[in-house]
Amino acid sequence: MQIKEIIESSKRHWETALPHLSIDCVVFGFDQQQLNVLLLKLKDNAENWILPGGYVLKKEALDDAARRILKERSGADKIFLNAFNVFGDLNRSEGYFTEYDDDLWHKQRFVTIGYYALVDHESVTPVIDASSEDCRWMPIDELPEMVMDHKSIIENALATLREQIRYKPIGYNLLPEEFTMPELQRLYEAVLGYKLNRGNFYRRIMRYNILKKLDKERKGGAHKSPILYSFDKDNYQKALNEFSW
Amino acid sequence: MQIKEIIESSKRHWETALPHLSIDCVVFGFDQQQLNVLLLKLKDNAENWILPGGYVLKKEALDDAARRILKERSGADKIFLNAFNVFGDLNRSEGYFTEYDDDLWHKQRFVTIGYYALVDHESVTPVIDASSEDCRWMPIDELPEMVMDHKSIIENALATLREQIRYKPIGYNLLPEEFTMPELQRLYEAVLGYKLNRGNFYRRIMRYNILKKLDKERKGGAHKSPILYSFDKDNYQKALNEFSW
DNA sequence: TCAAAAGTGTTGAATGTACACCCATGT
DNA sequence: ACATGGGTGTACATTCAACACTTTTGA
Numbered sequence: 001m002q003i004k005e006i007i008e009s010s011k012r013h014w015e016t017a018l019p020h021l022s023i024d025c026v027v028f029g030f031d032q033q034q035l036n037v038l039l040l041k042l043k044d045n046a047e048n049w050i051l052p053g054g055y056v057l058k059k060e061a062l063d064d065a066a067r068r069i070l071k072e073r074s075g076a077d078k079i080f081l082n083a084f085n086v087f088g089d090l091n092r093s094e095g096y097f098t099e100y101d102d103d104l105w106h107k108q109r110f111v112t113i114g115y116y117a118l119v120d121h122e123s124v125t126p127v128i129d130a131s132s133e134d135c136r137w138m139p140i141d142e143l144p145e146m147v148m149d150h151k152s153i154i155e156n157a158l159a160t161l162r163e164q165i166r167y168k169p170i171g172y173n174l175l176p177e178e179f180t181m182p183e184l185q186r187l188y189e190a191v192l193g194y195k196l197n198r199g200n201f202y203r204r205i206m207r208y209n210i211l212k213k214l215d216k217e218r219k220g221g222a223h224k225s226p227i228l229y230s231f232d233k234d235n236y237q238k239a240l241n242e243f244s245w
Numbered sequence: 246m247q248i249k250e251i252i253e254s255s256k257r258h259w260e261t262a263l264p265h266l267s268i269d270c271v272v273f274g275f276d277q278q279q280l281n282v283l284l285l286k287l288k289d290n291a292e293n294w295i296l297p298g299g300y301v302l303k304k305e306a307l308d309d310a311a312r313r314i315l316k317e318r319s320g321a322d323k324i325f326l327n328a329f330n331v332f333g334d335l336n337r338s339e340g341y342f343t344e345y346d347d348d349l350w351h352k353q354r355f356v357t358i359g360y361y362a363l364v365d366h367e368s369v370t371p372v373i374d375a376s377s378e379d380c381r382w383m384p385i386d387e388l389p390e391m392v393m394d395h396k397s398i399i400e401n402a403l404a405t406l407r408e409q410i411r412y413k414p415i416g417y418n419l420l421p422e423e424f425t426m427p428e429l430q431r432l433y434e435a436v437l438g439y440k441l442n443r444g445n446f447y448r449r450i451m452r453y454n455i456l457k458k459l460d461k462e463r464k465g466g467a468h469k470s471p472i473l474y475s476f477d478k479d480n481y482q483k484a485l486n487e488f489s490w
Numbered sequence: 491t492c493a494a495a496a497g498t499g500t501t502g503a504a505t506g507t508a509c510a511c512c513c514a515t516g517t
Numbered sequence: 518a519c520a521t522g523g524g525t526g527t528a529c530a531t532t533c534a535a536c537a538c539t540t541t542t543g544a
Contacts, residue, residue, distance in 0.1 A: 018265045021356060062333025062356055086328050086358050088307025111266060111307055113331050113356075182522070200507065202524075217515095223521035224515040427495070445534065447497070462542095468494035469542040496541075505532070514523080 005131070006044075010105035017055035019105075022112040023066050024053040024087075024150065026157035027076055029121040029137055030174045032183060035190040036137035037154055038074050038119075038126060039144070043133045048147040051154070052135075053112070066115045074135060075127035080118040080173035084160040085153075087112045092149045116157040118173035165191050169210050169239045172231045180218055180226035181205075210236045250376070251289075255350035262300035264350075267357040268307070269298040269332075269395065270315050271402035272324075274366040274382055275419045277428060280435040281382035282399055283319050283364075283371060284389070288378045293392040296399070297380075298357070311360045319380060320372030325363040325418035329405045330398075332357050337394045361402040363418035410436050414455050414484045417476045425463055425471035426450075455481045 027038035039049040054069035056062060063081065070076045088111040097107040126135040138144060140158060143151060164170065170191065171184055185201050205211060212232045217225035272283035284294040299314035301307060308326065315321045333356040342352040371380040383389060385403060388396060409415065415436065416429055430446050450456060457477045462470035 018354075018356070020263045021266060056333070056356070058354065059335065061335045062331060065333075083331050086307060086331060088301070088310075088358075090304065090306045109263075109303065111263070111301070111358075113333075180522085197508065198522090199509085199525080204506095206524095219516090221521085222517065223519085224523085226522055425495085442534065442536085443495090444498080444536085449533095451497095464543085467544065468492085469496080471495055492544095494542090497539085499538080500536085502535095503533080505530100507528100507530080509527090511526080512524085515521090517519095 006100070006104070006106065009131070010103075013055055013105040016057055018058060020108055020110055021056055022053055022110045023056065023062070023069055023115060024051040024112050024153055025066060025070050025074075025081075025115045025117055026051060026084075026154050027070065027074060027079075027117045027119055028140075028157075028161065028174065029119050029124060030187050030190060031121045031137065032186060033190070034139045034141070036121070036139050037143070038076065038124070039136065039138050039146075040073065040129075040132045041134040042131060047145055049138070049144050049150075050147045051150050062113065066113075066117075070115075070117060073127070073129050073132070074124070076117065076119045076124045078123075081115050082117075083113055084116050085114045085156055087114060087149060087153060089149075096148065112153075114153050114157060116161060118161075118170065120174060120176055122176050161191060162193075169208060169231075169236055172233075172236055178214060178228045178230050180228060182226060184229070208235075208239055210239055251345070251349070251351065254376070255348075258300055258350040261302055263303060265353055265355055266301055267298055267355045268301065268311050268314055268360060269296040269357050269398055270311060270319075270326075270360045270362055271296060271399050272315065272319060272321055272362045272364055273385075273402075273406065273419065274364050274369060275432050275435060276366045276382065277431060278435070279384045279386070281366070281384050282388070283321065283369070284381065284383050284391075285318065285374075285377045286379040287376060292390055294383070294389050294395075295392045296395050307358065311358075311362075315360075315362060318372070318374050318377070319369070321362065321364045321369045323368075326360055327362075328358055329361050330359045330401055332359060332394060332398060334394075341393065357398075359398050359402060361406060363406075363415065365419060365421055367421050406436060407438075414453060414476075414481055417478075417481055423459060423473045423475050425473060427471060429474070453480075453484055455484050 029036045029038060038052060040052055041049050052070060052073040054065070054073065056065040060068070062083070066081050066083070070079065070081070090109070093110050097104055100107055121137070126137070128135045140154070143154065161170070165188065171187055174187055175183060181202060184205065185196060185198065188201065189196055210232055211229045214228040214230060216228050218228055219225050274281045274283060283297060285297055286294050297315060297318040299310070299318065301310040305313070307328070311326050311328070315324065315326070335354070338355050342349055345352055366382070371382065373380045385399070388399065391399075406415070410433065416432055419432055420428060426447060429450065430441060430443065433446065434441055455477055456474045459473040459475060461473050463473055464470050
């Protein structure tokens, strides 16, 4: 980002957004192989990547802000969003923009709200916004160097996701509308980081009664066409609200 | 609180604290019978109670702010503190202070960080601070009318606590240094809201290896003197960090 | 002597884990 | 034919829940 652009956006932010408060989104996506996180690279920051983040408008609910930021900065839409933690240490954003004037928006002390989002990898086309040079999926086990405390924010989000998957269904937002049993299992394995037994996984999922078996199969693969499933939205929602699985 | 006092504190806050950001603490305490929450009643608000809350100083870490606020407003010290959620809806603090000027600190739109705290009931003497008329423990199942969304913040905190107790040890901060097995069990029952089987509870707790049996008993009771225990701090900490119980 | 506390035993149900079998089917 | 997927059976271990028995001990 050019200096001029930074100054411009600084003025705009002071007018429209709540100061000292930011939102950072950890966007998880699944590409049938591994779990990925959506990261940006800023124009002025040659080496380090950042989380898609932004600010809360003065008349905007926090959750709406997270949704908007995600849409603007990455193109991701209609997603599962959840505030998972707050990062408010003093030194977390120190040492950045030191060469600028003190009234620069970005030089403030920020308390950031960490949101994690689950999106369907297929339905998201990473959008490179005005201030970014790159926007892409990165596998969670090969994260690049990141700015500030962003790497630990991701780790914190992943830990939260792994806890949640133990007692809440996950998948509705990470998979396409229709998917196969092996795909769902690979998703669980990617999140948890270890292999699951196929038969047991099948029974466990079926027991929760959140799947609808469709009357079609995925054609074109090398072997037997796997049956397609979709989530039963009502039961899925019920399972989300109970904390019993 | 008198109008003059409000205006005074408003000026002070604008100078020292981060705007638009507040902290509310849900302080749980256990009195050997039931689970309580520490609540304040403001001088100017005849009927409604509020959570002990406050603001984040410009050069103060979020967690430190929560600790300070708790100390100042309730006298509670050395406690277990944990940010459990953020409340950032637009209408959550609307409709208050409408009769005041717009530059009144308290009339801002606030995003509040919810902290929950676990304290030893014995070691806390509720302190009535300058702006409060009352400060006292209230049982969680008989909460009074509360201001804004404070009641739902408490419910959210309790739900978090009930989830945590399933896989993390709880008690170190809610009980005195030395306690008996029935006391610990009553705490668990108070948090969960239902009775537990004594023998099974005993074995479960012992299995986690977080208790030290002391060589003394609690004298003076009507019947057999129960054995005193204390927590093994190292193992307790280890159990806190694993998420496996 | 009575009631509470401490500790242990037992039993059946439920759940989790590992493995294996059978069938279907697309190339 | 063969590799993959779908579905089920089974056997073992672990865990949980309910209950009961014993011993200790303070007033």
